[in-house]
Amino acid sequence: MSRLVVISNRVAVPKARGAAGAQGGLAGALNSALKKHKGVWFGWSGRDSDEAAGTINMQRHDGVTTATIDLTSQEVDDYYNGYANSTLWPLFHYRLDLTRYERETGKGYERVNERFAESVTPLIEDDDLVWVHDYHLLPLAERLRSRGLKNRIGFFLHTPWPPTRLFVSLPFHERLVMAMLEYDVIGFQTREWLESFLHYCEKELHADIDEASGRITYQGRTCTARAYPIGIDWDHFQAQGETGEARQAAQRLLSSTRRRTAMIGVDRLDYSKGLPERIDGIGRFFDQNPDRVRDLVYIQIAPPSREDVDSYQKIRNELEQKTGQINGARSEVDVVPIRYVNRGYSHAELFGFFRAAKIGMVSPLRDGMNLVAKEYVAAQDPEDPGVLILSRFAGAAAQLDRALLVNPHSPDDLAHAIGKALDMPLKERRERYEASIATVRDDNVQIWTENFVADLAGEGEAH
Ligand code: F6P
Numbered sequence: 001m002s003r004l005v006v007i008s009n010r011v012a013v014p015k016a017r018g019a020a021g022a023q024g025g026l027a028g029a030l031n032s033a034l035k036k037h038k039g040v041w042f043g044w045s046g047r048d049s050d051e052a053a054g055t056i057n058m059q060r061h062d063g064v065t066t067a068t069i070d071l072t073s074q075e076v077d078d079y080y081n082g083y084a085n086s087t088l089w090p091l092f093h094y095r096l097d098l099t100r101y102e103r104e105t106g107k108g109y110e111r112v113n114e115r116f117a118e119s120v121t122p123l124i125e126d127d128d129l130v131w132v133h134d135y136h137l138l139p140l141a142e143r144l145r146s147r148g149l150k151n152r153i154g155f156f157l158h159t160p161w162p163p164t165r166l167f168v169s170l171p172f173h174e175r176l177v178m179a180m181l182e183y184d185v186i187g188f189q190t191r192e193w194l195e196s197f198l199h200y201c202e203k204e205l206h207a208d209i210d211e212a213s214g215r216i217t218y219q220g221r222t223c224t225a226r227a228y229p230i231g232i233d234w235d236h237f238q239a240q241g242e243t244g245e246a247r248q249a250a251q252r253l254l255s256s257t258r259r260r261t262a263m264i265g266v267d268r269l270d271y272s273k274g275l276p277e278r279i280d281g282i283g284r285f286f287d288q289n290p291d292r293v294r295d296l297v298y299i300q301i302a303p304p305s306r307e308d309v310d311s312y313q314k315i316r317n318e319l320e321q322k323t324g325q326i327n328g329a330r331s332e333v334d335v336v337p338i339r340y341v342n343r344g345y346s347h348a349e350l351f352g353f354f355r356a357a358k359i360g361m362v363s364p365l366r367d368g369m370n371l372v373a374k375e376y377v378a379a380q381d382p383e384d385p386g387v388l389i390l391s392r393f394a395g396a397a398a399q400l401d402r403a404l405l406v407n408p409h410s411p412d413d414l415a416h417a418i419g420k421a422l423d424m425p426l427k428e429r430r431e432r433y434e435a436s437i438a439t440v441r442d443d444n445v446q447i448w449t450e451n452f453v454a455d456l457a458g459e460g461e462a463h
Contacts (some may be wrong), residue, residue, distance in 0.1 A: 004039035005124055006030055008133035011043035011066050028233045029445035035063040042120045048073040069119050078108020081308045088135045092159045093272040093366040098311045101171055117143035129456050134158045139179035154185040154456040159368040161193040164200045181218050185456050186225040189369040189395040194227045228452050231444040232374045241351040249352025260297045264357035266372050268305040271315045274365040274408040279322040281414025286330050293330050293337050303344035354379035358386040359421045363408035369395035374440045385433035387421035402435035
């Protein structure tokens with residue numbers, strides 16, 4: 001079996017025994033694939049250091065080798081805060097209004113991709129499979145090829161791919177996609193993003209496309225693009241749900257909400273998640289149903305994210321203001337309609353919160369997949385499940401089409417869905433839950449990893 005080399009912006013370095021319990025589903029799945037393939041996981045350490053930049057820090061824990069490099073503070077600014085998160089992220093989430101095009105940050109992005117290639121090349125052996133992740137590293141295959149690498153190299157995009165008409169607003173868009181075509185396999189979360197990519201390759205690059213197989217032939221080279229919808233780590237999440245920590249979390253939430261129905265949202269504090277729009281929808285619901293302030297409490301868990309980027313600071317302020325307005329207008333001495341929490345919780349605690357909250361609210365304006373939606377379903381009691389309200393613009397909506405699908409831009413649509421979820425009879429809740437649970441359980445992150453790696457290894461139609 002070939003070794004696997006995973007390359008991503010961030011690396012989940014397992015610190016010690018037991019740390020696996022605290023890491024996310026993707027990190028867990030990649031770690032088990034790496035263990036099986038005796039591989040290496042390479043990426044940025046998350047630190048900036050002008051002295052140690054570029055020095056590789058290798059660690060080995062529990063059969064997995066991680067290799068990380070620091071970046072200089074200038075590189076972090078240009079590559080991470082700049083091109084990745086102020087240009088590509090907003091553009092890929094259809095937010096041209098927030099997309100900044102700066103030549104300097106574009107150059108910094110290319111330099112960091114070059115630095116990644118330079119640092120990781122000596123770690124790659126001839127038969128290794130190389131799997132690159134996400135929008136931070138779109139041109140990495142080309143950088144690796146220019147160093148003579150002949151290995152199979154795959155890429156998975158965790159975000160949406162935007163429609164061609166938006167993507168062409170990116171200066172040097174052709175160069176970026178031409179560099180991507182040096183990958184052998186390119187994976188997207190949904191058919192929608194895949195189709196946008198194929199459309200771009202056909203219309204703008206005049207590449208030869210075979211829609212059925214996803215084969216793209218361009219300047220004598222062929223790569224295959226397919227959809228691989230990511231899933232949750234079902235077994236790990238269920239095991240977390242069995243812990244005392246999960247039970248206590250559920251109990252805490254239930255005893256603090258008493259006769260009110262808890263509705264929960266868990267999102268990184270990111271404008272793509274539609275948080276102010278969601279609060280407007282909740283406000284509309286209370287405007288239309290002022291007496292129901294005693295029936296519903298909304299709990300928003302929103303750990304801060306990418307705080308050095310302007311648009312993230314703005315969204316935080318906006319959210320605080322809107323939450324404050326509704327709470328000011330609707331609170332009673334014993335009732336506060338919205339609880340807004342600016343921190344993260346463990347998987348076990350989240351399981352408990354999801355189990356106790358009878359409505360899950362996931363309303364991104366645009367999202368590659370959204371695993372919170374799947375986790376919410378996974379945490380429900382099959383005998384008495386809660387209701388998932390889900391944006392039709394999340395990748396997850398393609399699989400969870402029996403959730404209450406909403407237009408997250410419409411306060412009326414959100415308000416209507418909240419009322420419907422609050423009043424939904426048990427029979428309908430169960431019917432909707434049963435229509436969703438199989439895909440959440442079976443199309444899990446292990447299957448996703450296996451499917452992608454099988455295609456990358458050229459083992460044919462694994463799925
Ligand atoms: O694709 C989005 C993503 O890279 C996720 O994989 C990850 O959970 C999130 O963004 C974290 O963002 P950051 O690394 O910038 O904190």
